[in-house]
Amino acid sequence: MNPKFYRTKKVLVVDDCDPVxxxxxxxxxxxxxxxxxxxxxxxxxxxxCTETQYDFILSDFNLGDGKDGYQLFEALxxxxxxxxxxxxxxxxxxxxxxxxxxxIELQPDSYLLKPFSFVQLEKRLMRAFxxxxxxxxxxxxxxxxxxxxxxxSCEHIVRNDAENAVYALRLKGELLIQIEHxxxxxxxxxxxxxxREYAWAKLGLAISRFCQHRWLEAEFELRELSKxxxxxxxxxxxxxxxxxxxxxxxxxxxxxxxxxxxxxxxxQRQKALANLAVINELKDDAVKIYAKLQSAARYSIYDTPDxxxxxxxVLVEQAKDANKLDQAKxxxxxxxxxxxxxxxxxLESYLHEDLVVRARVAVLKGNLDxxxxxxxxxxxxEEGRNLSxxxxxxxxxxxxxxxxxxxxxxxxxxxDDIAExxxxxxxxxxxxxxxxxxxHDNLRNEIKTLNNDGLDAYQRGYYGRALEFFQKAFExxxxxxxLALNLLQTLGKIGGVNQESAKLARRCVQxxxxxxxxxxxxxxxxxxMKDLQSxxxx
Numbered sequence: 001m002n003p004k005f006y007r008t009k010k011v012l013v014v015d016d017c018d019p020v021x022x023x024x025x026x027x028x029x030x031x032x033x034x035x036x037x038x039x040x041x042x043x044x045x046x047x048x049c050t051e052t053q054y055d056f057i058l059s060d061f062n063l064g065d066g067k068d069g070y071q072l073f074e075a076l077x078x079x080x081x082x083x084x085x086x087x088x089x090x091x092x093x094x095x096x097x098x099x100x101x102x103x104i105e106l107q108p109d110s111y112l113l114k115p116f117s118f119v120q121l122e123k124r125l126m127r128a129f130x131x132x133x134x135x136x137x138x139x140x141x142x143x144x145x146x147x148x149x150x151x152x153s154c155e156h157i158v159r160n161d162a163e164n165a166v167y168a169l170r171l172k173g174e175l176l177i178q179i180e181h182x183x184x185x186x187x188x189x190x191x192x193x194x195x196r197e198y199a200w201a202k203l204g205l206a207i208s209r210f211c212q213h214r215w216l217e218a219e220f221e222l223r224e225l226s227k228x229x230x231x232x233x234x235x236x237x238x239x240x241x242x243x244x245x246x247x248x249x250x251x252x253x254x255x256x257x258x259x260x261x262x263x264x265x266x267x268q269r270q271k272a273l274a275n276l277a278v279i280n281e282l283k284d285d286a287v288k289i290y291a292k293l294q295s296a297a298r299y300s301i302y303d304t305p306d307x308x309x310x311x312x313x314v315l316v317e318q319a320k321d322a323n324k325l326d327q328a329k330x331x332x333x334x335x336x337x338x339x340x341x342x343x344x345x346x347l348e349s350y351l352h353e354d355l356v357v358r359a360r361v362a363v364l365k366g367n368l369d370x371x372x373x374x375x376x377x378x379x380x381x382e383e384g385r386n387l388s389x390x391x392x393x394x395x396x397x398x399x400x401x402x403x404x405x406x407x408x409x410x411x412x413x414x415x416d417d418i419a420e421x422x423x424x425x426x427x428x429x430x431x432x433x434x435x436x437x438x439x440h441d442n443l444r445n446e447i448k449t450l451n452n453d454g455l456d457a458y459q460r461g462y463y464g465r466a467l468e469f470f471q472k473a474f475e476x477x478x479x480x481x482x483l484a485l486n487l488l489q490t491l492g493k494i495g496g497v498n499q500e501s502a503k504l505a506r507r508c509v510q511x512x513x514x515x516x517x518x519x520x521x522x523x524x525x526x527x528x529m530k531d532l533q534s535x536x537x538x
Contacts, residue, residue, distance in 0.1 A: 006032030008053060013038045014045045014059035016093075024091075027118035028189055031125075042067030042075065042299070049076055053083045056125060058112075061092035063371050067299040070265075072416050078301045080369040082137040089130040091116075104173065109212050138171060146390040151175040160518060166198075173204045182211040183315045199230045201449070210242055218242055233263050237424060240272075253280050253429075267293070267302045268425045275428035278314065286314040294459065305350040306388060308341045312357045319364055331361055352381035353391050356398050363401045368479055368514045371402050389415060389429050403479035403511070405444065412440050447473045447483075454486060471504070481515035484508040485524060492531035505532055 011033050015021045021038050028036050035054065039045040041063050049057070057076075059069040067075065069090045076082045087109040109128040112121065132139065135157060141150035154172035158165045167190055176185035189205035192198060206221035215294060225235035236259040243252035253276040260266070260273055268291050277286035290311040296301045312334050315394075319330040338354055341347075349355075359374035375398055387395070396411035415433045454469030469493055470487040488508040491501055509532075510527055 007034050009033060009034040009055040009295070011037070011056045011058065012045060012048055012052075012054045014040075014042070014057065014063065016040050016060070016064040020060065020226045024121075027121050030118050031122045041065075042069075042072040045072055046075060046079070046081070050079075054086055057082075057086065057088045059088070059090055060119070061090050061094075070108070071300045075301050080143075084143040085132050085136050087125070087132055089124065089128060101120070129169055131164060134141070134161055135168060135171065135340075138168070142175075147175050147179045151179065170198075170200050170204075173201070173208075177204070177207060177211060179183065180211070182208050186212070198224075199228065203231050203234055203238075207238060210238060213245075215242060215246060218290075233259055236262075237269065241424050241427055244276075244424075244431055247431075249276060249431065250280050252276055253282070265291075267296050267297060267300055268423075270296050271302075271430040272425045274310070274314075274431050275425075278317075279428070279432050283314065283318045285309075287318050287419050290314050305341050305345045305353075306390065307396075308337050309350065309357065310355050310390050312337045313390065314362070316357060316360045319361075327364065331365070334361055338497075348381075352378045353387075353394070355381070356395050360394070360401060363398075363479065368402060368511065371398070372514075375399065375402065387414065389433060393433075394438065396436075400440075401479065402475065403477060403481060403515070405447075405477070405480065405485075408440070409444070412437060443476060449475050449484065450476075452482065458486075458490060458493075465489055466490050467494060474508075478507075479511055481517060481521070483513055484511040484515075485517075485521055488512070488532065489524065491530045492528050 011028055013021055013024050013028070013036065015038075017025065023042075025036050025038065037048055037054075041050055042059075043066065045057070045059065048054075057071055061069040063069060063072070066520075069092070071091070073088050076088070082088065089112055090108050091111045091112045091114060096337055097297070108131065110124050112124050118122075133305060135154075138150045138153045141147070142416050143151060151172050154168045154175065156349045158167035158172070161168070169188070171187050173188055173192075176182070176188065186205060186208040189201045189208060192201040193205065199272070202221070203225055206218050206225060209221065210218035219239065221233045222239040222242065226239060228235075236255055240252045240259065241255040243249070243255060253273065255270065256273045256276060258272055263269065270289060273290040274286055274293060277283075277289055294307050295308045315330050315334050315337065319334075322330060331455040334357065338357060341350060341354070355374045355378040359371040359378070360367075362371035362374060375395075379396070392411050392414045396408045397414075399407035399411065401404075417436065450473035454466045454473065457466035457469060458462075467487070467490045470483060474480070474487050476484045485508070488505060491505050494501070509529070517525060
């Protein structure tokens with residue numbers, strides 16, 4: 001390459017080791033580069049990239065404390081401060097698994113294995129640059145979200161540039177899937193495979209058939225690709241998505257769990273696995289996965305209070321099935337998790353969600369007044385904020401658990417506006433919402449039916465039968481004032497009392513005293529209490 005070429009290019013070297021940075025800088029100078037900057041960590045690199053448009057970025061994978069090299073690449077892409085023609089190269093002492101499908105968004109331009117010479121470095125830099133230069137128009141159009149134009153530009157390169165045709169075909173296939181031209185993508189991959197059996201083309205073919213809902217063909221091909229080292233991770237990812245589409249949710253969980261063992265640092269995959277654990281009601285697994293998610297998210301673009309809040313939420317679900325001793329331990333853990341958020345994030349950004357989690361803990365402790373007060377405070381702080389799917393579900397559960405069915409319904413309805421992306425994580429969120437909607441609606445209808453049957457039996461004078469219906473409904477929603485009043489009134493009509501019925505009556509009274517009743521129900525409550533003095537004294 002002409003030395004003038006190197007002199008005009010800007011390079012950033014990112015490494016936490018001074019001697020390594022100096023060594024790489026020396027190699028770059030020997031190659032002919034003059035504009036060489038360096039950074040000791042990812043944050044410094046991001047600051048540099050904000051001020052300067054680099055042509056090459058060389059980053060070590062391990063950067064000490066903080067973001068690693070891949071998380072740096074991810075952050076630069078997310079912040080959109082990498083110019084379309086920039087080449088990002090990861091340097092590592094260990095071989096890095098290269099992505100087979102997803103080069104548009106997820107793949108650095110090259111990997112360089114330590115140790116290396118300046119000759120090897122120059123060859124790697126030049127090959128990465130040649131591809132970027134040949135496909136410059138394509139990358140610019142992708143940067144501008146002009147995916148149709150980018151696919152057409154790829155076709156132009158395929159016809160006119162034999163040296164870069166294969167790479168252009170690979171990009172074109174992904175772009176055709178991006179713009180939902182699935183049949184065209186399938187035909188392109190078939191044509192490529194007639195000439196040579198590229199792993200990326202085999203996987204692309206399976207994905208194009210998956211996108212056309214040809215489940216059996218796609219499943220067979222993905223299972224075969226999951227046996228190959230080169231395609232195992234992506235094939236299992238897509239196989240999990242296929243199982244989700246077919247509502248084989250336990251199979252999806254098992255498959256994704258296998259992938260996370262192979263590739264444990266991928267945050268979105270771990271989050272999707274956590275969602276599947278919740279869907280499959282694997283509460284202990286959900287707790288373990290959300291605990292891991294906190295470390296997986298640390299230093300990445302996904303490092304938010306949501307990871308801690310979701311961990312606390314699954315702990316609350318776990319506490320529902322625990323004995324009193326284990327519940328106390330779980331409640332302390334919830335306090336620790338919520339208390340740790342404020343050490344890293346601004347309290348006002350998540351306090352409205354924190355209060356909901358604490359309200360649910362208060363319900364489990366039997367402190368209904370406290371729970372309702374916390375939810376009232378949460379309502380005031382929530383005004384004008386957008387809630388995540390998990391936050392909506394949590395508040396719907398909290399209102400249900402405090403006996404407020406109408407407010408619970410309100411938050412369940414908010415979930416109808418879930419994002420329409422078709423990636424793995426959104427697929428699991430969509431199924432989780434559908435699953436929770438179904439559970440909520442079924443339980444709501446069951447409570448309504450039992451209450452109506454109880455009212456009918458009561459009006460006919462079948463008080464024992466009415467008591468059975470009301471008691472069953474009350475078991476489903478033990479803090480609902482209307483059910484408590486119906487149950488209490490029925491107990492007053494039944495002659496004989498015992499320790500169990502007296503305990504139930506006192507529980508109903510406690511709920512009614514802690515609830516805001518309308519005038520009609522206040523009068524009913526006063527009248528019922530006159531008939532129940534003997535019962536309540538047992």
